[in-house]
Amino acid sequence: MGRSTNSSSSSIDSSNHPSLSCASSLQTKKDLSTDLRLGLNISTSSEIDNFSNNSREQSSDWPPLKPLLRSTLAEKGSNRQRTSYFVKVYMEGVPIGRKLDLFAHNDYDGLVRTLGQMFRTTILCPDIDGVLSDNDHVLTYEDKEGDWMMVGDVPWEMFLTTVKRLKITRADKC
Amino acid sequence: MASKRQKDSPEEEKKQASSFPDEVLECVLGFVKSHRDRSSVSLVCKDWYNAERWSRTHVFIGNCYSVSPEILVRRFPNIRSVTLKGKPRFSDFNLVPLNWGADIHAWLVVFASAYSFLEELRLKRMTITDESLEFLAKSFPNFKALSLVSCDGFSTDGLKAIVAHCNYRNLTELDILENGIDDLGGSWLSCFPENFTSLEVLNFASLNSEVNFDALERLVARCKSLKVLKVNKNVTLEQLQRLLVHTSQLTELGTGSFSQELTLREYSELESAFSNCKNLYTLSGLSEATSLYLPALYPACVNLTFLNLSDAALQSAELAKLLPHCPHLRRLWVLDTVEDKGLEAVGSSCPLLEELRVFPAEPFEQDVVIGGVTESGFVAVSQGCRKLHYVLYFCRRMTNSAVAAVVKNCPDFTHFRLCIMNPWEPDYLTKEPMDEAFGVVVKTCTKLQRLAVSGLLTDLTFEYIGKYAKNLETLSVAFAGSSDRGMQCVLAGCPKLRKLEIRDCPFGNAALLSGLERYESMRSLWMSACHVTMNGCRLLAREMPRLNVEVIKEDGSDDTHAEKVYVYRSVAGPRRDAPPFVLTL
Numbered sequence: 001m002g003r004s005t006n007s008s009s010s011s012i013d014s015s016n017h018p019s020l021s022c023a024s025s026l027q028t029k030k031d032l033s034t035d036l037r038l039g040l041n042i043s044t045s046s047e048i049d050n051f052s053n054n055s056r057e058q059s060s061d062w063p064p065l066k067p068l069l070r071s072t073l074a075e076k077g078s079n080r081q082r083t084s085y086f087v088k089v090y091m092e093g094v095p096i097g098r099k100l101d102l103f104a105h106n107d108y109d110g111l112v113r114t115l116g117q118m119f120r121t122t123i124l125c126p127d128i129d130g131v132l133s134d135n136d137h138v139l140t141y142e143d144k145e146g147d148w149m150m151v152g153d154v155p156w157e158m159f160l161t162t163v164k165r166l167k168i169t170r171a172d173k174c
Numbered sequence: 175m176a177s178k179r180q181k182d183s184p185e186e187e188k189k190q191a192s193s194f195p196d197e198v199l200e201c202v203l204g205f206v207k208s209h210r211d212r213s214s215v216s217l218v219c220k221d222w223y224n225a226e227r228w229s230r231t232h233v234f235i236g237n238c239y240s241v242s243p244e245i246l247v248r249r250f251p252n253i254r255s256v257t258l259k260g261k262p263r264f265s266d267f268n269l270v271p272l273n274w275g276a277d278i279h280a281w282l283v284v285f286a287s288a289y290s291f292l293e294e295l296r297l298k299r300m301t302i303t304d305e306s307l308e309f310l311a312k313s314f315p316n317f318k319a320l321s322l323v324s325c326d327g328f329s330t331d332g333l334k335a336i337v338a339h340c341n342y343r344n345l346t347e348l349d350i351l352e353n354g355i356d357d358l359g360g361s362w363l364s365c366f367p368e369n370f371t372s373l374e375v376l377n378f379a380s381l382n383s384e385v386n387f388d389a390l391e392r393l394v395a396r397c398k399s400l401k402v403l404k405v406n407k408n409v410t411l412e413q414l415q416r417l418l419v420h421t422s423q424l425t426e427l428g429t430g431s432f433s434q435e436l437t438l439r440e441y442s443e444l445e446s447a448f449s450n451c452k453n454l455y456t457l458s459g460l461s462e463a464t465s466l467y468l469p470a471l472y473p474a475c476v477n478l479t480f481l482n483l484s485d486a487a488l489q490s491a492e493l494a495k496l497l498p499h500c501p502h503l504r505r506l507w508v509l510d511t512v513e514d515k516g517l518e519a520v521g522s523s524c525p526l527l528e529e530l531r532v533f534p535a536e537p538f539e540q541d542v543v544i545g546g547v548t549e550s551g552f553v554a555v556s557q558g559c560r561k562l563h564y565v566l567y568f569c570r571r572m573t574n575s576a577v578a579a580v581v582k583n584c585p586d587f588t589h590f591r592l593c594i595m596n597p598w599e600p601d602y603l604t605k606e607p608m609d610e611a612f613g614v615v616v617k618t619c620t621k622l623q624r625l626a627v628s629g630l631l632t633d634l635t636f637e638y639i640g641k642y643a644k645n646l647e648t649l650s651v652a653f654a655g656s657s658d659r660g661m662q663c664v665l666a667g668c669p670k671l672r673k674l675e676i677r678d679c680p681f682g683n684a685a686l687l688s689g690l691e692r693y694e695s696m697r698s699l700w701m702s703a704c705h706v707t708m709n710g711c712r713l714l715a716r717e718m719p720r721l722n723v724e725v726i727k728e729d730g731s732d733d734t735h736a737e738k739v740y741v742y743r744s745v746a747g748p749r750r751d752a753p754p755f756v757l758t759l
Contacts, residue, residue, distance in 0.1 A: 060267075060268060060538070061267045061268045061269050062267070062597070062652070063534065063537050063568060063593055063595045064264075064266070064267045064593065064650075064652070065267070065533070065534070065537055065568075066266045066267075066324065
């Protein structure tokens with residue numbers, strides 16, 4: 001770990017100035033929790049100790065929000081707030097699928113590039129690349145209504161609101 | 175009165191004293207509504223005490239364990255409306271284990287014999303089972319209004335019992351708010367009898383299940399006195415429009431989901447339905463509202479005084495377009511998705527605003543740097559909304575100077591609740607503690623009744639509070655303070671303090687015991703994850719026999735450490751229904 005977690009900074013009691021030692025220990029909190037996990041016998045105040053491990057978030061008693069508001073926020077569908085949106089991707093003929101974070105891309109180009117790398121194939125968009133031969137692949141998606149559509153027709157933002165999963169199919173199927 | 179009788183002979187005096195009939199006094203006292211005034215009245219003399227107890231029809235009990243149902247019915251024989259609060263407030267945040275108590279059933283049994291004419295029951299943070307709901311429905315033929323806020327223990331089956339058994343002439347209010355309820359489906363709505371027409375208040379916004387919409391529509395159509403209707407998320411926009419057709423007299427509306435693909439015709443039908451709602455003064459719901467359909471609402475906002483957008487993740491532009499349509503707004507609740515820019519719009523569009531609550535859309539993201547609201551949004555609101563007196567503000571950064579600016583603009587705060595979400599967070603610019611911020615709040619806002627503090631705080635904050643916050647009644651403290659001195663200053667300095675709730679602070683036995691003389695004049699004290707020990711609690715219990723000193727034991731916790739302590743005054747003695755993990759010392 002390198003950093004010396006000496007006992008003076010980690011044992012917080014009323015006689016110290018806990019606000020200052022709290023502040024500095026907050027920066028080291030990640031180190032402390034690593035040390036704790038490694039089983040080192042370091043006594044920390046219950047405040048830092050309880051807060052630095054993840055159980056705080058799981059038991060969700062901070063910040064002070066009522067459970068209903070909490071669960072509403074957790075489900076909240078606002079795309080603008082979500083940091084990731086993973087969808088399943090299957091390639092025709094390959095039984096095991098992959099998962100891809102759509103929010104990690106800004107447009108169709110990025111998506112196609114990533115998929116190309118994931119599945120080691122070239123995915124073509126019919127409008128851009130002209131006529132397709134039977135051995136090429138195209139990208140399709142299942143939308144909210146359960147229909148399978150060609151990727152690329154609607155604006156990227158609209159696509160994000162309606163896509164449920166992706167499939168790379170052979171061009172001769174389209 | 176008494177002064178005029180000074181010169182009379184003793185017989186005259188006696189005659190005059192008895193010639194003022196009790197009935198007259200009771201009649202006069204009937205006009206005294208506030209429970210605090212009634213408490214004062216009852217202390218004047220024995221006659222007044224008796225007149226007051228016979229004439230009281232509504233009783234408010236802030237802590238259900240402070241008194242027993244038997245004592246209550248003995249003192250007040252004519253109660254028609256009861257308001258009861260149960261668990262400590264921190265139970266809202268999962269700090270109190272399940273099955274802690276505050277079960278209403280024992281009270282209902284006593285009420286069934288003493289108050290068979292009971293009309294209203296309002297419960298907050300109590301446990302109520304389906305069996306109790308059924309018992310309630312069957313025991314009180316005059317029952318009119320049931321309000322359950324943050325309660326648990328029941329399911330929609332219990333609601334079915336209320337709805338099916340209630341006297342169809344009388345039930346006017348069914349208000350189910352934010353409860354831990356077992357949602358077994360929406361069929362309870364179909365259980366209202368067909369000849370049932372008296373409903374005035376129906377609020378099921380926090381239930382998650384599908385509802386039987388036909389039953390709901392028929393119910394709404396035949397209840398011509400319906401004033402408050404708050405539906406849940408599963409009611410669509412198109413369904414809402416159908417409901418609104420029947421309810422132009424609504425004063426409070428909670429919509430269901432506000433996103434759906436509407437045709438142009440459906441949209442204009444929705445818009446005209448809202449145009450008919452000219453009497454609305456409260457609007458809430460609006461989950462998943464988008465800029466596409468919000469304009470349909472505008473005609474209904476003309477008389478709004480309370481707009482609750484805490485379910486609608488609006489952006490600043492959407493809020494800025496909506497607010498000018500609400501010229502009379504006094505209370506506004508929003509999510510921090512509106513950001514500082516949205517709060518600037520609040521400042522410029524809402525000059526009459528008295529209350530603002532800003533909730534976090536992403537409360538569990540520790541490392542969010544962008545988004546949310548900051549100190550500048552807070553200042554912007556205060557610049558435009560000089561009448562602001564209630565604020566609840568969740569943010570990730572704040573500065574001492576911003577808070578100073580805010581209270582300079584708005585010195586009349588009565589409720590100041592600032593939650594800087596990362597514990598021990600210092601002033602964003604100066605990196606100093608936030609002591610000066612709360613210092614200026616208590617110095618400037620002399621009417622302050624409720625305060626919640628956060629951020630990096632030393633004992634200085636509490637010195638300020640003890641010195642200046644002379645009207646403070648409720649104080650919430652988390653992750654703050656340096657030593658026992660902090661809590662001691664508050665207990666010594668705030669004469670009107672009634673509720674003190676503390677978590678994760680370095681306050682120990684010395685602090686706890688410094689309040690020995692205070693706790694009997696307070697409703698309750700909560701301390702969790704502090705430095706209080708079992709011995710300290712035992713000492714408190716021994717010195718103050720009229721207090722209930724309870725320790726909640728957690729599994730695996732150290733035997734000498736008192737992890738969660740709840741202290742409250744009571745005339746009912748120690749709890750008889752305490753579960754094994756609650757130790758009364």
